[in-house]
Amino acid sequence: MSSFAALRRAHADARFKCIFLRPTLASQRLGCPVSPFSCRLNSSTSESHVSDAPTEETPIVASEKTVPSGDDTLFHKALTPSGRRDLADRIIQDGKELHKLNVELKNLQRFARSTELLVKGSPWKVAKHWFATPFKEDVTLDNGVIRVGSQTVPNIWLRDNCQCNSCMHQETRQRLLDTFSIPEDISIKTAAEFRTAIEVTWSDGHQSTYDKDLLREAGANSEKKAVIRQGQVDIHLWNASIAESKPQLNWEPESRPHEKRVDKFIQGVLQRIRRFGFCYVNRMKATPEATEKLLRRIAFIRETHYGGFYDFTADLASKDTAYTNIALGAHTDNTYFSDPAGLQAFHLLSHTDGKGGASLLVDGFKAAEELLHSDKEAYHILATVHVHGHASGNDGISIQPYKGFPVLEHDAETGALLRVRWNPSDRAAVELPLEEVGKWYAAARKFDAILKRKENEYWEQLQPGTLLIFDNWRVLHGRSAFTGKRRICGGYINRDDWISKYKMLHFGKEDVLKNLAAG
Numbered sequence: 001m002s003s004f005a006a007l008r009r010a011h012a013d014a015r016f017k018c019i020f021l022r023p024t025l026a027s028q029r030l031g032c033p034v035s036p037f038s039c040r041l042n043s044s045t046s047e048s049h050v051s052d053a054p055t056e057e058t059p060i061v062a063s064e065k066t067v068p069s070g071d072d073t074l075f076h077k078a079l080t081p082s083g084r085r086d087l088a089d090r091i092i093q094d095g096k097e098l099h100k101l102n103v104e105l106k107n108l109q110r111f112a113r114s115t116e117l118l119v120k121g122s123p124w125k126v127a128k129h130w131f132a133t134p135f136k137e138d139v140t141l142d143n144g145v146i147r148v149g150s151q152t153v154p155n156i157w158l159r160d161n162c163q164c165n166s167c168m169h170q171e172t173r174q175r176l177l178d179t180f181s182i183p184e185d186i187s188i189k190t191a192a193e194f195r196t197a198i199e200v201t202w203s204d205g206h207q208s209t210y211d212k213d214l215l216r217e218a219g220a221n222s223e224k225k226a227v228i229r230q231g232q233v234d235i236h237l238w239n240a241s242i243a244e245s246k247p248q249l250n251w252e253p254e255s256r257p258h259e260k261r262v263d264k265f266i267q268g269v270l271q272r273i274r275r276f277g278f279c280y281v282n283r284m285k286a287t288p289e290a291t292e293k294l295l296r297r298i299a300f301i302r303e304t305h306y307g308g309f310y311d312f313t314a315d316l317a318s319k320d321t322a323y324t325n326i327a328l329g330a331h332t333d334n335t336y337f338s339d340p341a342g343l344q345a346f347h348l349l350s351h352t353d354g355k356g357g358a359s360l361l362v363d364g365f366k367a368a369e370e371l372l373h374s375d376k377e378a379y380h381i382l383a384t385v386h387v388h389g390h391a392s393g394n395d396g397i398s399i400q401p402y403k404g405f406p407v408l409e410h411d412a413e414t415g416a417l418l419r420v421r422w423n424p425s426d427r428a429a430v431e432l433p434l435e436e437v438g439k440w441y442a443a444a445r446k447f448d449a450i451l452k453r454k455e456n457e458y459w460e461q462l463q464p465g466t467l468l469i470f471d472n473w474r475v476l477h478g479r480s481a482f483t484g485k486r487r488i489c490g491g492y493i494n495r496d497d498w499i500s501k502y503k504m505l506h507f508g509k510e511d512v513l514k515n516l517a518a519g
């Protein structure tokens with residue numbers, strides 16, 4: 001029997017014993033009905049007394065006041081006061097045991113589910129699972145030892161993450177405490193547990209208060225932490241049929257913006273980008289000014305060798321094929337940067353005396369999933385072999401990343417697919433011994449064929465007044481050749497900056513900051 005199955009069996013037994021059998025026995029002995037869920041014993045507990053407010057952690061025990069006083073029931077005959085206390089202690093212990101098993105079982109179930117997802121080859125679906133079921137680790141204080149679930153919280157970590165005014169700058173949220181001034185043998189002198197926090201007096205006399213949620217987050221497993229840290233959501237993979245249900249929002253006329261409404265709007269845009277990888281903003285003024293203003297509501301615009309906010313046409317103002325009128329295959333930008341831009345935006349301002357210039361979008365995560373299911377070996381090669389890029393058109397520069405990166409980059413913690421880097425025209429060296437590069441080309445050819453499948457290519461003719469913003473770490477873009485004068489403006493925004501904005505709007509500052517110490 002697998003350990004998971006064994007745990008399930010143990011849990012089921014304990015559950016039956018504590019919830020159904022024990023009160024039944026108690027009823028027999030007490031001579032009165034004892035419901036599994038509505039009874040409490042005012043038992044004296046250790047100094048780490050949990051406050052009286054009933055919580056889901058409240059142990060399941062019989063209530064003293066339900067015991068008929070002086071009655072000659074079996075309970076009285078069979079149990080002296082000390083026997084009663086023993087029964088109560090055992091029920092409390094069983095209740096705690098059951099609770100611990102419950103938490104462990106839930107975690108195992110979640111972990112098994114996410115592992116199953118990983119095995120099934122849906123590295124990007126792990127997020128949905130963890131995000132949808134935030135789990136509550138059990139925080140306990142036992143004789144001066146703080147535990148989260150079954151993990152003992154190290155004193156050095158606790159002391160280092162004291163949130164008081166002298167250890168943490170309350171405005172900048174930066175640590176003031178010199179971590180390594182903490183004695184190596186720091187220990188808890190006294191501790192008191194309350195419903196939502198634990199107060200500690202340290203052996204060096206310092207006093208700290210720990211919010212139980214902060215401890216729970218720290219005790220969470222790596223998947224859960226990554227979900228909050230990265231603002232992960234349930235990724236929706238798509239193909240050309242997304243054209244029938246485009247993620248889009250209508251921008252409120254400039255005349256009525258006020259901070260709260262704008263934040264709500266930006267939250268909606270970022271939520272769609274996080275889920276689908278892109279979002280249209282309709283009813284925009286078709287001007288560079290309105291476009292830049294909206295982008296800056298997300299975060300500052302990234303400066304590059306192309307400048308900051310860009311407004312370009314086919315004039316080779318920058319020595320890059322984007323500044324021409326030729327067709328561009330599906331690619332992600334900035335594969336020559338160590339840190340490619342997180343968001344890219346295109347607002348077609350005008351296209352006169354000519355035609356063509358339709359925009360192409362392909363969901364790189366969808367293509368990766370298809371490759372994973374069709375050729376695991378090719379997926380593995382693109383996920384492990386490092387590739388270099390370069391931008392060498394402008395005078396005096398040749399921008400290259402400080403190291404190679406794989407086409408398909410994964411989160412080491414969660415296994416989730418994090419980033420697609422794909423630009424055949426800017427590709428430089430493939431990091432394999434020359435005589436072995438053939439295997440990379442063979443794998444890349446398969447990925448290229450998937451990207452170019454008609455059903456994966458979503459073509460759209462951009463129009464003035466509609467701003468396209470997309471996740472450059474996931475969605476590939478391109479265009480068809482065009483004639484005439486075509487003008488596009490937009491900007492790059494860093495990954496960390498847009499995810500920060502997304503998390504602040506989605507989770508709220510308090511929850512985001514509470515997660516910091518969790519790692």
Ligand SMILES: C[N+](C)(C)CCCC[C@H](N)C(=O)O
Nearest residue numbers: 306310312320322332333334
């Ligand atoms: C700045 N602007 C978006 C106009 C063009 C930038 C060129 C991008 C380059 N071809 C790449 O693949 O990274």
Ligand SMILES: O=C(O)CCC(=O)C(=O)O
Nearest residue numbers: 322328333359477478479
């Ligand atoms: O002109 C376009 O529609 C896209 C240009 C492009 O691919 C880029 O700027 O990276």
